[in-house]
Amino acid sequence: MKLKIRKDILSEGLNKVSKAISTKNLVPVLAGIKFDLTKEGLTLTASDNDITIQNFIEVKDNMTVEKEGSIIIQGKYVLDIVRKLPDEFINIEVIDDLKILIYTENSEFNLNGINKNEYPTITLDKSKNPVYIPNHIFKDIVTETAFASSTDESRPVLTGINFKINGNLLECNSTDSYRLARKLLTLDQTVEESYNIVIPSRNLVEFSKIIPDSDQNIELHIFNNKILFQYDHLLFQSRLINGTYPNTANLLPEESLLTITTTVTELYNVIDRASILTSDKEKNIVTLETDQNRLLIKSSSLEIGRVEEKMTVEKNNEENIRISFVARYMMEALKSFPSDKVEISFVGEIKPIILRSKEDPTLTQLVLPIRTY
Numbered sequence: 373m374k375l376k377i378r379k380d381i382l383s384e385g386l387n388k389v390s391k392a393i394s395t396k397n398l399v400p401v402l403a404g405i406k407f408d409l410t411k412e413g414l415t416l417t418a419s420d421n422d423i424t425i426q427n428f429i430e431v432k433d434n435m436t437v438e439k440e441g442s443i444i445i446q447g448k449y450v451l452d453i454v455r456k457l458p459d460e461f462i463n464i465e466v467i468d469d470l471k472i473l474i475y476t477e478n479s480e481f482n483l484n485g486i487n488k489n490e491y492p493t494i495t496l497d498k499s500k501n502p503v504y505i506p507n508h509i510f511k512d513i514v515t516e517t518a519f520a521s522s523t524d525e526s527r528p529v530l531t532g533i534n535f536k537i538n539g540n541l542l543e544c545n546s547t548d549s550y551r552l553a554r555k556l557l558t559l560d561q562t563v564e565e566s567y568n569i570v571i572p573s574r575n576l577v578e579f580s581k582i583i584p585d586s587d588q589n590i591e592l593h594i595f596n597n598k599i600l601f602q603y604d605h606l607l608f609q610s611r612l613i614n615g616t617y618p619n620t621a622n623l624l625p626e627e628s629l630l631t632i633t634t635t636v637t638e639l640y641n642v643i644d645r646a647s648i649l650t651s652d653k654e655k656n657i658v659t660l661e662t663d664q665n666r667l668l669i670k671s672s673s674l675e676i677g678r679v680e681e682k683m684t685v686e687k688n689n690e691e692n693i694r695i696s697f698v699a700r701y702m703m704e705a706l707k708s709f710p711s712d713k714v715e716i717s718f719v720g721e722i723k724p725i726i727l728r729s730k731e732d733p734t735l736t737q738l739v740l741p742i743r744t745y
Contacts, residue, residue, distance in 0.1 A: 374465040505590050519553070531572060540563065590602070594597065634709075
């Protein structure tokens with residue numbers, strides 16, 4: 373194998389696939405990145421058995437292929453070497469099957485490679501009828517829902533985002549049993565088969581990070597135990613989480629006692645300041661009270677002190693409410709809204725709090741209250 377490639381193009385490709393490099397080293401070869409060079413271009417592959425990422429770099433003006441071949445290079449070292457070399461072009465050459473030479477005009481690195489045959493067999497299958505979602509909308513779905521999923525592995529199904537596709541409707545739900553994020557989307561296509569799958573949230577977040585903002589479609593190839601995302605020359609495969617996702621539809625109340633309208637930014641900042649004096653940052657409980665057209669946000673700690681913040685809001689009736697919640701949950705829900713006007717509906721002091729955007733009815737956030745008596 374021998375090639376000359378632009379440093380920035382190679383570095384970008386390596387950064388994408390490196391998200392799948394295994395750090396646990398249970399299988400040492402998975403700490404490497406597989407290089408497959410053909411006349412058409414360079415394919416980079418990395419996997420940790422949970423996710424697999426493959427990126428194809430097409431031969432254009434950015435690459436010269438002198439000899440085809442395959443090799444596995446230790447991911448950590450090739451990433452550091454390529455990132456720190458100052459030259460515009462980098463040469464990579466395999467000598468004696470397992471010796472790798474990475475060099476430029478003034479630098480030379482000799483690395484020990486791993487035989488390509490040691491790499492586990494990876495199949496990146498594509499379905500006949502993929503689901504198409506515009507890139508920027510897919511990234512919004514992840515941003516608006518992933519934060520509400522659980523990090524507790526004792527209930528694995530809650531560590532993912534539930535994708536339900538029926539006809540041309542996509543419903544995404546994420547919950548850790550204390551809050552719920554729901555996003556509804558009308559697809560541009562009618563999907564013949566119905567799907568109800570759970571994708572690990574952290575895998576979706578990683579995929580979302582490595583794709584740029586664009587209007588180009590992402591292809592979803594869905595199988596029984598895995599899903600493959602295709603974007604341009606990038607393939608990203610993730611396992612699916614086994615288990616039945618809880619029915620969250622009945623958590624959203626039909627009616628409300630009171631609805632207030634306010635700005636996301638002001639309410640977020642008020643809750644943020646009120647939570648300063650809470651002793652436990654994970655369970656930073658604040659209390660919300662309505663009084664005429666005012667909102668009172670309070671918190672107190674026996675060891676630290678107390679705080680009270682006031683702000684003006686719009687109310688839909690003369691009802692008042694007093695309710696407590698975890699500040700962090702409410703702040704993360706508020707932060708997910710792309711617009712600055714939000715409607716917050718209250719059903720009762722121990723009933724879920726519902727947040728909806730005035731401009732985007734497809735996104736709903738739910739936060740459960742905390743009993744303080």
